[in-house]
Each structure stands twice: as C-alpha cells, then as structure tokens.
Amino acid sequence: MLAYARSSLQWLTRSKLPGSLHRLVNKAVLRMSPAIQAACETRLSEAQMSLAADRETETLLDELPSETTPRERRFLFNFFAAVWSGGNVLEVGPFLGGTSRSISLGMLANPRRDAASRLHTFDRFSHYYGGAQLVETLGPFLQSGKLTEGTCERIKATTSFREVFDLLHAGQPYSSILKTHTGELPERASEVDQSEIQFDPSHLSSLDSVFVDGCKSWFGTKYFMQQVVEKTQPGAFYILQDYGHYTCFWVPAFVAAFRDRFRFYGHVDSTYAFQLTSPIRAAEIETRFPDEPDGFAADELDRLFATIVADATAASDWLGRVAGRLQHGAALAYVGREDDALRLMEDELRCVVRRAPHFEKMVRRAMHSPTYRPNGGSGVPIVLTK
Ligand SMILES: C[S@@+](CC[C@H](N)C(=O)[O-])C[C@H]1O[C@@H](n2cnc3c(N)ncnc32)[C@H](O)[C@@H]1O
Structure with missing residues (x-):
C-alpha cells in the first residue's frame, strides 16, 4: 500500500x-x-534537493537535445554541485552532451572542486542516429546559425556528431573542464582490439565519479567496468542512466553481480546512483561476470534478477521492481528462453494492471520487444509478439 x-x-x-x-x-x-x-x-534528499536550478542554469540544462529527462539532468547538476567530492569524473555516452553539460555545470558550482579536476567524456560519436535524423534533431541550431549547412552535410554523410559536439560545448562557462575523447566500447569479446578508436581511459589515474549512458551491450558493460573500476576507490559514485530501462538488463545485472560492493544511493527516473563500498579488481570481473549472459547457469541468472527485484521492493521502488521483472524477461529472451520471458512479463502485466496501472504501457512495450542485440549501431530488437 x-x-x-x-x-x-x-x-x-x-x-x-x-x-x-x-x-x-x-x-x-x-x-x-x-x-x-x-x-x-528517499535517500536522495541530499542530492535531489529541489531538482531545480537558477533560471540561467535551467535554460542551459534544457537547451540541448537529450535522451535524458529534465529531472535527470537537474539531478546530475545538483549531485555534482552538492555531493561530488571534487576529483575527476568520467562519462561514457554523452551523445550531444545534455548530460555532460549538466555534470560540468554542477562541477563548476561545487566549492569542493579541485582546480585540476576534469570531466572526461567518451563516445564513439557516430552510428547512433542516422544522418538525416541527426540533422533534423539539430534543426534549431541550424536555424539559429550555430551550425552551418556544411556541418550538416558532413553529419548526413558520416553520422558523426563529434564536430557538432565540439561546437555546442565551445565558449561555455564549463568548456575548460570538459575533455572529450572519441572511444568505442567493444560490444562482443571478439571485437576487443579490433577498433582503431577503442575506448581507452588508461591515461586517467583516479576517478571520483562515473556516469554511464553508453553501455549498450552486456559485453560493453563488462569491458567498460574492467577498464574503469580500478581507477575508483571506495566512496566513488557510479551513476547509471540505463539502470531503470528494461532493455539494458546488463546494467543492473552487473551491479547485482557485485552487490557486496555497491550501496544504493538513490534514483531519479531511470538514473540510479550507487556508491562503491569496497574495491573491485578487473580480474574479479573476469571471474564473476561472464562475457555473455548465457555464461551464467539458468538458475544463477534467475537468482540475479530475483535479487534486483527484491532489493527494489525492499526500497519501495516501484520503477525498479517493475523494470527488474522486465529486465529478467529481457535476459531470458536474450538467452533464448522466450516462452519463460513471455510468461514472466504476462505475470507482471497482471500485477501492474491491479497495483500500478501507470506502468502498463511500459510492460506491454517490453512484451513486444524486451531488448536488443548489439550491431555496432543502435541495436537489433528482439521481437516476441507481433
Ligand atoms: C542514450 S545516448 C546518450 C544520451 C546522452 N547522455 C544525453 O544526454 O542525451 C547513448 C550514447 O552512447 C553512445 N554509444 C553507444 N554504444 C557505444 C559504444 N559501443 N561505444 C561508445 N559509445 C557508444 C552513443 O553514440 C550515444 O551517444
């Protein structure tokens, strides 16, 4: 109740x-x-505060096209302004930089910021939106003269948005603390060392906080965490934008596999924050987290998601509970247990219709297509029902 x-x-x-x-x-x-x-x-009171900012900041937070919600961007701003302890920050998956801007404006507003600390943001900066869709998304910037026809033509031809990212974040109050890197996460074990732009944060020494919105595959998540985790100490924050998205079942699966090392801090919409409580070694990830979900025995995979759902239920977190059940379904569909996936999601549908009807649409969408397989772009959907 x-x-x-x-x-x-x-x-x-x-x-x-x-x-x-x-x-x-x-x-x-x-x-x-x-x-x-x-x-x-919620435990978020400190960071969530009012989820508001002064008018000038609000305008900046809403200016760029973003795949995050306004509340998530305000959370990032407030978190980095009030909770972050001042060291280096790493972001993966900025797209056009709505989240990069929210984080760096928060960093600037934080009196604890070390003058040398930076936001290092990594993305493959292409093959996300098609060229025409990208140009349409950027329409207002073309009209305002911030982008030229020439830039748009190059975007259309290549789908690359690195040039536009650099343009959008030049001359901003936070420009000097934002360091942009082209870096691609391998999406399968067989892709490691195959890309000329492979994600490589080896030049970074220590990180206070990590914001993840670019781990769009099971293996990509594993690879990312192996490269980054030893750069963070207990107390560091991992802020995971996809944790509450049912398609990205690999994100909560990773946290659940290291449940003894992460403490739930709080969430705003589907962005969930966790604090590292004791160190994780890259080698431990190799042994605890297989390259693909079918590397877990069937009952282990079921137990992992049962834990995710139980933790969300204990925290009275309905989104986490429903998303956790759908993520379980998504994982089952991914490993070929499609009948089990559908049964589980039908059961969830009956539950939300009775108890949380505002999740009904989300459950029906997941029953149609719970997740996707990586394909070097935005993924190939797994479709269960027509
Ligand atoms: C959901 S969008 C990020 C949205 C963004 N944080 C915002 O504020 O709108 C996901 C981003 O992850 C990036 N991405 C997806 N797969 C990737 C990969 N394998 N390596 C690097 N970046 C990737 C995409 O290029 C895209 O920019």
Whole structure:
C-alpha cells in the first residue's frame, strides 16, 4: 500500500499538471498519513534537493537535445554541485552532451572542486542516429546559425556528431573542464582490439565519479567496468542512466553481480546512483561476470534478477521492481528462453494492471520487444509478439 502511494506520488510529480496542483495534492496526501510521508522519503534528499536550478542554469540544462529527462539532468547538476567530492569524473555516452553539460555545470558550482579536476567524456560519436535524423534533431541550431549547412552535410554523410559536439560545448562557462575523447566500447569479446578508436581511459589515474549512458551491450558493460573500476576507490559514485530501462538488463545485472560492493544511493527516473563500498579488481570481473549472459547457469541468472527485484521492493521502488521483472524477461529472451520471458512479463502485466496501472504501457512495450542485440549501431530488437 505504502509502495503504491509513493509510486503514485512520484507519477504525479512527473505528470503535466501545473506545479501548484502537484504541491496541493502531495500536501493533502502526506498530511493524511505520516506513514505515507515516511515511505516517500528517499535517500536522495541530499542530492535531489529541489531538482531545480537558477533560471540561467535551467535554460542551459534544457537547451540541448537529450535522451535524458529534465529531472535527470537537474539531478546530475545538483549531485555534482552538492555531493561530488571534487576529483575527476568520467562519462561514457554523452551523445550531444545534455548530460555532460549538466555534470560540468554542477562541477563548476561545487566549492569542493579541485582546480585540476576534469570531466572526461567518451563516445564513439557516430552510428547512433542516422544522418538525416541527426540533422533534423539539430534543426534549431541550424536555424539559429550555430551550425552551418556544411556541418550538416558532413553529419548526413558520416553520422558523426563529434564536430557538432565540439561546437555546442565551445565558449561555455564549463568548456575548460570538459575533455572529450572519441572511444568505442567493444560490444562482443571478439571485437576487443579490433577498433582503431577503442575506448581507452588508461591515461586517467583516479576517478571520483562515473556516469554511464553508453553501455549498450552486456559485453560493453563488462569491458567498460574492467577498464574503469580500478581507477575508483571506495566512496566513488557510479551513476547509471540505463539502470531503470528494461532493455539494458546488463546494467543492473552487473551491479547485482557485485552487490557486496555497491550501496544504493538513490534514483531519479531511470538514473540510479550507487556508491562503491569496497574495491573491485578487473580480474574479479573476469571471474564473476561472464562475457555473455548465457555464461551464467539458468538458475544463477534467475537468482540475479530475483535479487534486483527484491532489493527494489525492499526500497519501495516501484520503477525498479517493475523494470527488474522486465529486465529478467529481457535476459531470458536474450538467452533464448522466450516462452519463460513471455510468461514472466504476462505475470507482471497482471500485477501492474491491479497495483500500478501507470506502468502498463511500459510492460506491454517490453512484451513486444524486451531488448536488443548489439550491431555496432543502435541495436537489433528482439521481437516476441507481433
Ligand atoms: C542514450 S545516448 C546518450 C544520451 C546522452 N547522455 C544525453 O544526454 O542525451 C547513448 C550514447 O552512447 C553512445 N554509444 C553507444 N554504444 C557505444 C559504444 N559501443 N561505444 C561508445 N559509445 C557508444 C552513443 O553514440 C550515444 O551517444
């Protein structure tokens, strides 16, 4: 009941009702029951704060096309302004840099920032959107004169967005702390050392925080963590944008495989933050986390996702619970247990229809296509139902 009340309130804050109406309903519900009020308190209070910023920052946070929600970008800004302890930060998967900007503006606003610390952002900077879609997405910047026809022609021909990324982040208050690197994560073990632009953070010594939005495959996640994890010490934050996306089942699977080393900090929408509690060695990843999900025995894979769902349920986190069940289904579909996947998601559908109807659409989408296989671009969907 409490979890449902909390989930409904969270849904209300995301809906398009005017802010004053939100506040009124929230207040009324919370006044009715101190128990509901307690259940609504998340561990995020310190970082989430108001999920707002001053007007000038708000404008910057919303200026770039982004695949993150406005609330996620405000969370990143507030987190780096108030919680981050001031050292180097690594981001993978900035796309056009909506998240890079949120992080670096937060870093600039943080009095603990070490003058030498930087945000190192890595992306393969191509083969994500098709050329025409990318140019359409950038339309407003072409109209405002920030981009030229020549840049757009090059984007169309190559799908590369490195040039436009550099343009969008030049001359900004945070430009000097943003260091951009072209780097591609191998998506399968057989791709290691095959790319001329392979992700390589070896020149970075230590990292305080890591923001992940570019681990779009099981193996890519493993490879990324192996390259990065020894650069972080206990206390470092891992902020994982895809944790609450059902398609990216590999992200929560990794955290669950090292559940003894990560402490859940909090989440905003599908971005989940964890704090490293004790070191992880790259060699341990090799033994604990197989190259592909079918490297886990069937019952191990089931146990992994049961843990993810149980942890989310214990935290009264409905998104995490529903996404965890769908991620379990996605993993099963990926390893060829399609009937089991459908059965599990049908069961979840019955549950959300009764108890959290605002998740129904998401469950139905997952039942159609729960995940995708990597293909060097945006992935090939696995389709279960027509
Ligand atoms: C969901 S988008 C990131 C959205 C972004 N954080 C924002 O603020 O809008 C995912 C990004 O990951 C990058 N990416 C996907 N697969 C990758 C890979 N194997 N190696 C490097 N980058 C990759 C894509 O190029 C894309 O920019």
